[in-house]
Amino acid sequence: MEAAVAIIGLLFVLFVLAGVFVTVKAVKAAKRGVDRTVAQARRTVEDTTLRARQIAQPGVVGELAQLRLSLRTSMRATQEVLRGGSPDDASLSEAIGLFERLSAHGHELDDELKRLEREPDRATIGARLPDLRERLERITHSAESLRWAARDRARRFAEDDLASLSDQIDVEAGALRHWTRVEDATDPLRDPVPDRPQSASVPGETKSPGQGQPTEGHARSGAAAGPSGAAARSWGPTPEDPPAITARDPRTQPSYPWQKAPRTEDTTR
DSSP: OHHHHHHHHHHHHHHHHHHHHHHHHHHHHHHHHHHHHHHHHHHHHHHHHHHHHHHHSTTHHHHHHHHHHHHHHHHHHHHHHHHHHTTTOTTHHHHHHHHHHHHHHHHHHHHHHHHHHTOSOHHHHHHHHHHHHHHHHHHHHHHHHHHHHHHHHHHHHHHHHHHHHHHHHHHHHHHHHHHHHHHHHHOTTSOOOOOOOSSSOOTTOOOOTTTTSOOHHHHHHHHHHHHHHHHHHOSSOOTTSOOOOOOOOGGGSOOOTTSOOOOOOOOOO
């Protein structure tokens, strides 16, 4: 009995711990979702403010807003491309490490531009703008290099995969069409091919001596068939039949003056 109570108590403790663990995980996931939503809303508000300041306040303040907006847009686009392609391509891990180091310089420049927006001395801001613009160009150029390299790599992989897939589809299509030729060769219900006449000559085919010629047995069987066999094939003489040889009648033969008259036998003796 005590063992059963101990087992039930242990199961209860395990269920409580599992419930606490699941609750903590759910709270953390909800907190991350809220933080992500808040950060996205904050970025949207800041970008909208910078665009409005760029249009509404021309001059040094407007140029600072333009620099910050260009920096944020370039860095955000590069971050999305690298993090979006990293699950499918492990080679982008080093590029992500380089981008994180570049992001540190980008955040430093953005903070400096943000402090200059509150600077009342416009002349000081104007004097520092060329140096800030050069730093911005170097950072954005590096970010664009990483971004376009990752895009070209993904496009190249997609083209290679498409080419390989097309080759496999061509092979499979050929295999699927192969059944028609096999069926024509093995189908017992298809029309039989008429036999080729023996007397017909085929190019490239050589006949052995005696092939196609009647043998002695065939000749004897043909002779034994006689006129009945010929009559069964035809009702009249054929051009191949030789003319009959008959004796000439002496009375119908022409006479010539130099010939001697034939001597007749005396039947009165």
